[in-house]
Amino acid sequence: MVYLRQYIQESQRRLSQNQNIEWAAYLAVTSPLQLGQQHFELTPDEQVSLKGYMRSEVESGVVKGILNRPKIKGMDATSNIYKFAGLYLADSVGLKTAMDQKFKQSDLKQKYFIARLEPAYATALAAEIKTHFSEPIVTAIKQIIGVDMPEEKDLNEAILQLSKMDADVQLQILLEDLEAALLKIRYMNKPAEEIIRDILHHFSNAVQKITKDRRKDHLAYVISDEYDVQDILYVILKSVFPNLRDEDPIPKVGAKSTKIDLILREENILIEVKMIKAGDSNETHFIEQLKVDFESYHECKWLSKLFCLGPFQKDEGCSEFP
Numbered sequence: 001m002v003y004l005r006q007y008i009q010e011s012q013r014r015l016s017q018n019q020n021i022e023w024a025a026y027l028a029v030t031s032p033l034q035l036g037q038q039h040f041e042l043t044p045d046e047q048v049s050l051k052g053y054m055r056s057e058v059e060s061g062v063v064k065g066i067l068n069r070p071k072i073k074g075m076d077a078t079s080n081i082y083k084f085a086g087l088y089l090a091d092s093v094g095l096k097t098a099m100d101q102k103f104k105q106s107d108l109k110q111k112y113f114i115a116r117l118e119p120a121y122a123t124a125l126a127a128e129i130k131t132h133f134s135e136p137i138v139t140a141i142k143q144i145i146g147v148d149m150p151e152e153k154d155l156n157e158a159i160l161q162l163s164k165m166d167a168d169v170q171l172q173i174l175l176e177d178l179e180a181a182l183l184k185i186r187y188m189n190k191p192a193e194e195i196i197r198d199i200l201h202h203f204s205n206a207v208q209k210i211t212k213d214r215r216k217d218h219l220a221y222v223i224s225d226e227y228d229v230q231d232i233l234y235v236i237l238k239s240v241f242p243n244l245r246d247e248d249p250i251p252k253v254g255a256k257s258t259k260i261d262l263i264l265r266e267e268n269i270l271i272e273v274k275m276i277k278a279g280d281s282n283e284t285h286f287i288e289q290l291k292v293d294f295e296s297y298h299e300c301k302w303l304s305k306l307f308c309l310g311p312f313q314k315d316e317g318c319s320e321f322p
Contacts (some may be wrong), residue, residue: 011167015243028053049086268304
């Protein structure tokens, strides 16, 4: 899983360097709310596809006009799946027959991409993979959708083979979904917010092991400030959620800017840690800090769940917000 996470992160970094229609298609599947925050370099036809990915209104006849253009060197608007998929989303009724044909002609990796954008094709995909056996992509898809679940050794071999393939948007989406499926199984299908709530609830008790109950001749871990708390919590959460990030900046509110302590963007979860040192006497200052932070959270359009842990006091052990 660690290796898979590293591969996913590196390939995502490379893919994100090109603000093209492929990257727009990736975000449409994985982070739709980010589409409106990106600056893409697109052709006029791809701008229409982008509107489809954003589920924005497209003028009547525009999509049909693009599809009806004569082929150039044997290529038309359906040749590029990322361009065509966006056009389809802009006019799914008018392009239903064309998409059906495209789905039939696609390989399994591309069929998975189409099914992620248009769930109506999920049943056809599930039926088809039952007729395949040893291909790495088939093994991955079976694990994701829960059909004929593969053996662990077969799954590990599939991941190894897939990681050797040239990275593209379709493979990236497939591997991210595979990682999510594996994590879901590992933690008994508990939603991410329940796992985080459990970890935060038991954090104060668990941290006593390194702050007070270290083994003989081993120094206790001293929690001096919020960063110490964040680092401990980061280590715990990172082992459960490999996609965890820390110190992520969010847009300014007025003249002030805020950095999110810990973030799970794929799960739409934000975690904030607060600490009052024993010597701090100005609680009003602490409250003002919280107000600024809470106001800035509204700028996180993707945010669904907010968790706060604290306040901690250096000389009094650890405690939680109610």
